[in-house]
Amino acid sequence: MNKEEYLLIARDVVNQDTRVNYQYKGEIRGGYLQLLGNNRRSEAKFAFVGTNANQEITTLHTKSGKDFWRAIYGDGKDKVVRPADD
16 A cells, blocks of 8 residues: 555545544544444454644554544443544
């Protein structure tokens, strides 16, 4: 994947999916998630786009549900999506 494809996919997630807030290095940041589906064990898999304080895309990757929940909420068992208020 080249950088143009990377940004195209990331922008698609940002424009069409759910915004969440998460803590990163002591500050609250905005991220975006897209449910990609479930595996054979009914475990969710997400695309996640992270942004910086200026809302610029800083990362795009896929995460298992457990890794996503742990990264966002600090608990792999907290499986509630809490959309950002803003």
